[in-house]
Amino acid sequence: MVRSQLRKAFQVWSAASALTFEEVQGQSADILVSFLKGQHGDGYPFDGEGAVLAHAFFPGEGIGGDAHFDSDERWLSSQPEDEDEGVNLFAVAAHEIGHSLGLSHSSTPGSLMFPYYQVMGEYFTLPKDDADGIRHLYGYKDPDSQPTMPPINPTTTSQTTSTKRGKYFTSRQTTPKPHKTTKIPPVLQPQVPDMCNTSIDAISVIRREAFIFKGRHFWRMDVNRTVKAGYPVPIERFWHTLPVDIEKVDAVYERPIDTKIVFLTGKKFWLFSANQLEPGYPRPLTDLGLPDDLERIDAAMVWGHNGKTYFFSGKEYWKFDENEGRVELDYPRSINSWRGVPPNIDAAFQWTDGNTYFFKGTKFWKFIDIKMRIQSKGPSDIGGFWFKCPSKSMEIPQAETTMNSPAAKPSVPNTSAILKMSQLCWLILVTFLMYCRKQQDVQE
16 A cells, blocks of 8 residues: 555656656665654654654755655545544655655645645646646656746745644755756856855754855755755745845854754844745844844854854854743853954854864864864865865864874984973973072071
8 A cells, every 4th residue: 555655646746747756675765755653863753643744854965855754643545534534645645755856835725735734636636836846846747848947946935824723744954956957047146156265154054964155155065065066056046035135144053943044144034944934034133132233143053062052243252042032141252262263253053073163264263162262273274175175275174182193104303302302301400499499598
């Protein structure tokens, strides 16, 4: 039953686009389908029968593209007459596969990607909203029938505001996977930054990937510091509800309490669920407990050392309590507490290696959390390390350890330095003896 229903769900998408699917065994598949329960290792536990039925991850490395179904549900091969009888696996699987392919929730009632479980007939065909979305990413089944595509934007352009009660879906990613063969008509675009000779405006790990922002573009980078093909792309391609007149993002981070994404620019901030703007935003920085005269945030990050959120601006920083929604008492404090970190930084974040990094200009500093100071070797080049530019230094910042290399050549003693050290020791000894004699004279 399961295989036939999943096969049918994949066919819904292949019938409307240039996609084809093949069932394979093992872990090498682009989309791994699993039936799991409760806590299952991805940070998004299931809740038992009812409510959340399944979730899926957008295309990407590792868990990207995978779909998880709650094994506590009563999965059926047909549409039940009563909701309490169980859940139609085909209906849920077709929806989740849409996420695995890169589609967000739609605000169009009746569409397959509408975020609530709905009835689907035996001979279901993809509604226009969903068909347009999948063709936008992967093209038409018949290339001759494919029209000239408009500039790429996410499929949906409005926030779902339905308050319908019942079973619902959740998705766990942020951006559709761009398709290399999509044709885009000539349009005026902001100047594309040169990754080998650039500063950055903001950086954050979002869904296990680094998102690096510069001007009106951003890059996506995997855990091996490999930039995804086709990047950088305009920010508006994915976060299309940000104002079009925004020239740059000041700071961005993923909230630890709910994985929603916070953008900060000027005196305002925006909250997104994946790439959908939450109702009531943007809001002023003062709603975070920040001072009214603060013009902007230079950087924001969730510090792995204590799990707290930190905002930096100029020579000061604030610690923010995500649960309370306010900055903590006794802030701001001087950035000097972060020994060696320069004022007026451009960006900061904690990378997947567990280390904290600060950025300013074309340089960055590795911060040693346990010692509360930067690594003593000094700043490194952004382009050389993060973007692996061959003309730049490729040196990886190392932890401050002292060890001998097995291949190192025996060092030749510096006799001049040894002689100077001996003289210094004798001088210290004579001084100490004179001090002791003076103390003895005082006591007498």
